Amino acid sequence: SYELTQPPSVSVSPGQTATITCSGDKLGDKFACWYQQKPGQSPVLVISQDSVRPLGIPERFSASNSGNTATLTISGTQTVDEADYYCQAWDSSTVVFGGGTKLTVL
Amino acid sequence: EVQLVQSGAEVKKPGESLKISCNGSGYNFATYWVAWVRQMPGKGLEWMGFIYPGDSDVRYNPSLPGHISISADKSLSTAYLQWTSLKASDTAMYYCARGQQHLVDNWFDPWGQGTLVTVSS
Numbered sequence: 001s002y003e004l005t006q007p008p009s010v011s012v013s014p015g016q017t018a019t020i021t022c023s024g025d026k027l028g029d030k031f032a033c034w035y036q037q038k039p040g041q042s043p044v045l046v047i048s049q050d051s052v053r054p055l056g057i058p059e060r061f062s063a064s065n066s067g068n069t070a071t072l073t074i075s076g077t078q079t080v081d082e083a084d085y086y087c088q089a090w091d092s093s094t095v096v097f098g099g100g101t102k103l104t105v106l
Numbered sequence: 107e108v109q110l111v112q113s114g115a116e117v118k119k120p121g122e123s124l125k126i127s128c129n130g131s132g133y134n135f136a137t138y139w140v141a142w143v144r145q146m147p148g149k150g151l152e153w154m155g156f157i158y159p160g161d162s163d164v165r166y167n168p169s170l171p172g173h174i175s176i177s178a179d180k181s182l183s184t185a186y187l188q189w190t191s192l193k194a195s196d197t198a199m200y201y202c203a204r205g206q207q208h209l210v211d212n213w214f215d216p217w218g219q220g221t222l223v224t225v226s227s
Contacts, residue, residue: 001169033213035151042201043143043151045215054215086151090211094167095141095153 002091004098011104018074020101022087025068030089032070034063037100038083046085047072079105108132110140110202110218117224118192125188126221128202135183136160139205141214142176142187146198156205156212157185165209192225199223 141156155166159178203214
């Protein structure tokens with residue numbers, strides 16, 4: 001079955017750029033999306049279709065997808081961005097989530 | 107406003123049955139896929155399956171044990187996740203989420219508030 005691999009944790013200082021990766025075989029040939037989940041809350045879509053930001057998501061969130069890696073970038077990271085982030089893709093008629101990355105802003 | 111509202115928390119014993127619900131509003135419920143996603147305590151998101159309420163086409167995650175069923179009543183704008191015999195390992199938060207109108211390359215937005223299911227003797 002298809003797998004998406006994310007680093008378990010990423011740390012960043014406030015105001016700096018956070019980069020979270022998601023790796024999968026030929027992931028660039030598929031659409032990747034990203035969700036943010038804060039403690040005790042439901043996931044929220046922050047990026048769809050590789051790089052489309054939904055209404056209401058701050059411009060500091062951007063993403064790309066090429067080769068075997070999708071990347072979520074948060075520019076000017078704020079303390080409110082501290083959360084778990086999950087990538088997701090579609091493969092062979094199934095939905096696949098990455099294992100999640102805990103972003104710590106300190 | 108597009109919204110998904112789920113039924114409340116449940117505490118059950120092993121072997122009992124359970125059906126939880128997800129009511130959609132603010133859009134044409136019949137024409138968007140609705141997914142169910144499991145999150146076990148302290149763990150990540152796992153797609154369980156989804157349903158197209160318009161014709162009740164259901165797709166399940168082949169990697170997960172097959173003792174759940176997904177259904178929908180489009181007249182009530184409600185999707186359901188059901189177990190016939192719960193296990194302690196079913197203890198988790200369950201989310202429903204609205205997918206897209208197409209099947210392939212689906213993504214999910216918005217998500218319901220979650221239903222916590224606790225299975226304990």
